[in-house]
Amino acid sequence: xxxxxxxxxMMAKKVVKEHQKQKWFQLQLLLKRKAACLSLIILVLTVxxxxxxxxxxxxxxxxxxxxxxxNRLQPPSSASLLGTDIYGRDMLSRVIYGARISLFGSACxxxxxxxxxxxxxLWAGYNEGISGAVISRVxxxxxxxxxxxxxxxxxxxxxVGWPTAIIALIIPWWPWYTRLVQGEALSIKxxxxxxxxxxxxxxxxxxxFRHILPNVMTPVIVMILLDLGPAIIAIGLLSFLGLxxxxxMADWGLMVWEGAPNILSEWWISIVPGGAMFMVVIxxxxxxxxxxxILGSNR
Amino acid sequence: MNKPxxxxxxxxxxxxxxxxxxxxxxxxxxxxxxxxxxxIEGECLGLVGESGCGKSTMGRTILRLAPxxxxxxxxxxxxxxxxxxxxxxxxxxxMQMVFQDPKASLNPKMTIFKILSEATALNxxxxxxxxxxxxxxxxxxxxxxxxxxxxxxxxxxxxxxxRICVARALATDPKFIVFDExxxxxxxxxxxxxxxxxxxxxxxxxxxxxxxxxxLSIMEHVCSRVAVMYAGQIIEVQDSGSLFxxxxxxxxxxxxxxxxxADPESGKELGILKGEVPxxxxxxxxxxxxxxxxxxENICVEKSPKVxxxxxxSQVKCHFHEELWKRGVLRYT
Ligand SMILES: Nc1ncnc2c1ncn2[C@@H]1O[C@H](COP(=O)(O)OP(=O)(O)OP(=O)(O)O)[C@@H](O)[C@H]1O
Ligand SMILES: [Mg+2]
Numbered sequence: 001x002x003x004x005x006x007x008x009x010m011m012a013k014k015v016v017k018e019h020q021k022q023k024w025f026q027l028q029l030l031l032k033r034k035a036a037c038l039s040l041i042i043l044v045l046t047v048x049x050x051x052x053x054x055x056x057x058x059x060x061x062x063x064x065x066x067x068x069x070x071n072r073l074q075p076p077s078s079a080s081l082l083g084t085d086i087y088g089r090d091m092l093s094r095v096i097y098g099a100r101i102s103l104f105g106s107a108c109x110x111x112x113x114x115x116x117x118x119x120x121x122l123w124a125g126y127n128e129g130i131s132g133a134v135i136s137r138v139x140x141x142x143x144x145x146x147x148x149x150x151x152x153x154x155x156x157x158x159x160v161g162w163p164t165a166i167i168a169l170i171i172p173w174w175p176w177y178t179r180l181v182q183g184e185a186l187s188i189k190x191x192x193x194x195x196x197x198x199x200x201x202x203x204x205x206x207x208x209f210r211h212i213l214p215n216v217m218t219p220v221i222v223m224i225l226l227d228l229g230p231a232i233i234a235i236g237l238l239s240f241l242g243l244x245x246x247x248x249m250a251d252w253g254l255m256v257w258e259g260a261p262n263i264l265s266e267w268w269i270s271i272v273p274g275g276a277m278f279m280v281v282i283x284x285x286x287x288x289x290x291x292x293x294i295l296g297s298n299r
Numbered sequence: 300m301n302k303p304x305x306x307x308x309x310x311x312x313x314x315x316x317x318x319x320x321x322x323x324x325x326x327x328x329x330x331x332x333x334x335x336x337x338x339i340e341g342e343c344l345g346l347v348g349e350s351g352c353g354k355s356t357m358g359r360t361i362l363r364l365a366p367x368x369x370x371x372x373x374x375x376x377x378x379x380x381x382x383x384x385x386x387x388x389x390x391x392x393x394m395q396m397v398f399q400d401p402k403a404s405l406n407p408k409m410t411i412f413k414i415l416s417e418a419t420a421l422n423x424x425x426x427x428x429x430x431x432x433x434x435x436x437x438x439x440x441x442x443x444x445x446x447x448x449x450x451x452x453x454x455x456x457x458x459x460x461x462r463i464c465v466a467r468a469l470a471t472d473p474k475f476i477v478f479d480e481x482x483x484x485x486x487x488x489x490x491x492x493x494x495x496x497x498x499x500x501x502x503x504x505x506x507x508x509x510x511x512x513x514x515l516s517i518m519e520h521v522c523s524r525v526a527v528m529y530a531g532q533i534i535e536v537q538d539s540g541s542l543f544x545x546x547x548x549x550x551x552x553x554x555x556x557x558x559x560x561a562d563p564e565s566g567k568e569l570g571i572l573k574g575e576v577p578x579x580x581x582x583x584x585x586x587x588x589x590x591x592x593x594x595x596e597n598i599c600v601e602k603s604p605k606v607x608x609x610x611x612x613s614q615v616k617c618h619f620h621e622e623l624w625k626r627g628v629l630r631y632t
Contacts, residue, residue, distance in 0.1 A: 011445045012431045019449035192404035196467070199364060200418055201384065201391035214408035 029294050036290035039283035046280055050099035063093030065248025073266050083268040085258065091272045094250060098273060101251040103280075105166050106231035110224050112170045117177025118220055122208050124178065125185025136182065139175040147172040148234065155243040162235070162251070165244035169234055173227075180223060184216040218295040225288030229281030236277070252277045303337035304475060304507050305361060310334050310370030310380075312353075312360045316580045328579045330356035330365075332531035335606060338475070343501065343508040345522030345539060347515065347554070349576055353531045354511045358477040361509070362394050363387055375474070392421040395468035399480040401460035405452035411438070411463055412448045418470035437466040441496060458489035465496065469504070477509045482517070494521055515543065515555065524612060527551050530577045530587040533606075537613040545630055547615040550588050552629045586618065594619060594628075 031037055049056045057063045058080070068088035076083045082091035124135035142150070154168040188194065189212065197207050236253005238244035245251045250258070252273040259269030312331035315324035330353035338344050346354050359365040361372060363379060372380045379390055398404045405414060415434040419425050425433045435445040441462040452460055461481060468476050478497065482490040494517065501508060510522050518525055518539060525542050527535045527550065535548040546552045574591035577583055583590050589599040596619070604618045623629050 008432050008435050008439070008445075011435050015435065015446055015448050016431070018446060192398045192400060193406040195359075195364060196396075196398070196404050196464075197406075197417070199362060199391065199396055200421055200471070201388050202417075203384070211406055215406070217408075 033290050035286050039287040039290075042279060042283045043287065046099055046276075047103060049096050050103050053096045053100060057090075057093035057096045059090040059093040060097075062089040063097035065089070065250070067248075073262070073269075075266075076268060082272045083266070085255075085269050086262065086266075091268060094255060095252070095273055095276050098250050098252045098255055099276065101162055101245055101249065102232045102235060102253070102277070105162060105235045105251065106228050108166050109169045109173055109231045109234070110227045113173035113227075114177050114220060114224055116170070117174035118181050118213075118216070120174075121178040121181025122185050122212055122216070125182040126189055126204065126208055126212065128186075132182075135178065139178045139182075142172055142175040143179065145172065148237065151234065151238065152241065152243065155238055160243050160246065162239070162245040162249075165235055165238040168238070168243075169231065173231075176227075177220065177223065180219060181216050184219060185212050188212050188215050218292070221295070222288050222292040225284050225291065228284045232277055232281065302340050304340040304375060305338040306371075306373040307334055307336045307338075307361070308371040308373070310360060310372060311368040312356050312365050313368040314366075326580050327368075329531050329582065330579055331360055332579075332582070334370075334531075334533050336526060336533055336536065337612075338507060338509060339524075339612065340507055341505065342524055343498075343510055343522045345518040345525035346509060346511045346528060347513070347518055347525060348528035349554075350513070351576065351579070352528050353579065354528055355479050357528070358396060358479050358509055358511055362396055362477060363390075364396075392423075392471035393473050394475045394477075395471060395473040396477040396479060397461070397464045397468050397481045399484055401457055401464050401484065402452065404464050405460060407452055410449045410451060414452075414463065414467055415448075415470050418467045421471040424472065433470070437470055438463075440469060440500070441466045456489075457485055458493060461485060461493055462496065465493075465500070469500070473506070475507045475509070477511065479511045480513065481510075483513060490517075497521070519543065527554065530582050531579055532587060532616065533614075534588065534616045535614070537609075547609060547613075547620045547624055547629065548588075548617050549592050549594055549623070549629065553591070586616075594623060 053063060054060045059068075062068055066089070068084070068090075071080075071084050071088035072086055074080060074084040074088070080090040080092065082095065084090055085094065120135050120139075124132040124139075126132075150172040151165075151168045154171055155165055158164045158168060185208075194207060194211055197211055202210075232251075233253060235244055235251055236256065239251055239254035240257040245254050247254075255273035256270050256277070259266070259271075259273070263270050310331055311329065311333060313327040313329050316326040316328050317324055319325070332353075334357065346357065348354050356365050360367055363372070363382070367380055370380060371378055374390055374394065377390075379387060382390070409417075412431065412434050415437055416430045419430050419433050419437075422433075431448075434448055438445045438448060443459060443462050443466070447455070452463065455463065461484075464481075481497075482493050485493060497508070498521065500506060508522075510518070512518055522539045525537060525539045526533050527542075527548065529550050535542070535546065535551050537545075537547070542551065543555045546555065577587055577590070583600075585601050586592070586595075586599045586604050589595045592599065598618050602618070604616050606614050606616045607620065608614050609620070617623070
């Protein structure tokens with residue numbers, strides 16, 4: 001008997017070693033895809049540029065909005081690689097500083113939307129009783145209004161500025177997560193492994209977070225990645241309407257609108273932030289899709 | 300041995316058929332209807348019956364996973380029919396279940412180690428730092444390679460997945476396990492392996508089984524005693540050796556005589572009986588089997604037969620069982 005117990009211990013040790021070797025496998029799969037890899041690089045570089053803007057931007061003070069009127073509307077040159085805007089500010093610096101609000105804002109919106117929406121969806125999916133029904137009705141109510149219109153209305157009521165714009169966007173955004181998760185939770189709830197956990201005497205909260213949540217994480221993560229792009233655009237829209245980011249600060253969306261009147265002659269003013277936005281949105285999309293494939297194959 | 304491990308006293312499991320907004324439902328699906336039965340320590344009790352007659356529900360009721368409408372369940376002498384989740388905690392480890400679909404009974408996002416640890420947590424004799432060792436031991440017990448402990452369920456074949464489910468059931472150190480058609484989703488060759496494993500484990504670990512199945516031939520091979528269920532009621536119990544040779548209830552005979560046809564969709568062997576399967580929400584009056592019975596009399600339509608003992612561990616629920624026995628019409632020749 002003693003000998004057998006010992007051999008179980010040795011086997012256990014061997015098993016742990018094997019496992020550590022396999023851990024990198026999924027990451028490798030992701031890195032093997034060229035497009036996903038390129039997207040990841042673009043996203044990482046953009047985030048780094050935004051975080052270290054004061055060191056990366058060639059003219060940090062212009063990036064923050066200080067005017068430079070004598071150099072207005074300069075086309076791209078060696079002095080300012082991406083040209084200057086109507087107030088003569090260096091476009092490259094502006095775009096790098098704009099990334100701060102655009103990226104941080106969209107991350108905030110999506111993060112908090114998921115943080116509110118996912119637990120509510122889990123609860124509503126697992127409890128089909130009154131509390132679940134109430135959550136469903138509230139979600140339906142929110143989704144019956146166009147999200148953008150409600151965000152505009154909330155923004156007007158709460159006040160202007162980019163922090164309030166973010167809040168105004170979170171409020172109509174979270175119900176999408178609730179709806180996604182509720183449907184998934186409802187079908188997972190009927191799986192036998194939930195009954196097996198109940199059979200072991202585990203409670204509601206444990207089952208929701210240990211069994212149901214991991215099984216809805218894949219669609220949630222994919223939705224988060226795919227939502228980051230639209231969130232950048234949504235902040236830009238509010239800013240354009242004067243409700244979001246206030247000049248002289250700018251996010252990418254606002255910069256596109258600022259350049260719009262001169263689009264035919266001084267095209268770079270719109271194209272530079274628009275291009276940045278396009279690139280990042282596409283990168284999030286490609287990365288999200290790749291992740292969906294890889295995580296999905298685990299099912 | 301020979302003591303009852305589980306005593307069921309007139310248990311009922313009813314599901315609401317319609318859900319009014321206020322008040323009680325007016326119609327019920329009586330999936331388990333007034334069942335009294337003892338499960339004896341160390342035995343393998345078979346439970347057989349047509350699809351939808353309430354076999355799974357009965358298994359789940361004993362484990363208190365399905366809502367008990369009325370009646371008493373005694374486990375090792377303790378009445379667990381009134382206990383809430385907290386009161387059931389000490390009994391959860393002692394009673395486990397293995398389901399028909401092994402793939403659906405394993406969380407796809409959990410490694411085998413996690414799945415087994417979750418169950419081992421109920422076994423108070425194993426300390427937390429020994430979970431890995433215990434998991435390795437459990438896999439060894441069900442003839443799986445311990446190297447695969449960090450794999451996910453989808454990396455295993457159906458037979459292996461079912462072994463993992465058996466290992467999970469064993470992790471809590473149970474006394475009683477319900478196998479709910481645990482082998483019917485598997486290939487025939489794999490089926491035999493899993494069944495042999497079950498029998499070995501029963502001997503090795505002194506387990507008591509409730510074995511639910513469609514397949515009469517497996518039943519005769521595995522079980523020591525068989526209970527026959529019809530429309531939510533147990534209509535006959537006998538030793539497996541004698542049940543199908545000398546049945547005492549007309550339904551048991553019909554079940555044996557029914558031509559088994561292979562159902563290509565589920566791979567199950569289904570016996571086809573003449574007549575309609577009764578609706579559980581509105582079963583026939585009197586003896587539920589009377590519309591399909593060759594020997595019915597007026598009393599069968601009017602009165603529900605009492606359960607009568609025919610031996611130490613056998614019972615039958617038929618008005619005319621003595622007469623039919625004397626006439627010998629049910630004997631299988
Ligand atoms: N949770 C539930 N809610 C409502 N009705 C249920 C529930 N569980 C089972 N039933 C009903 O109870 C009846 C018996 O079902 P059960 O699964 O116990 O039958 P079974 O004998 O195991 O059938 P099978 O051989 O097909 O597995 C069915 O009519 C089913 O619809
Ligand atoms: Mg069943």
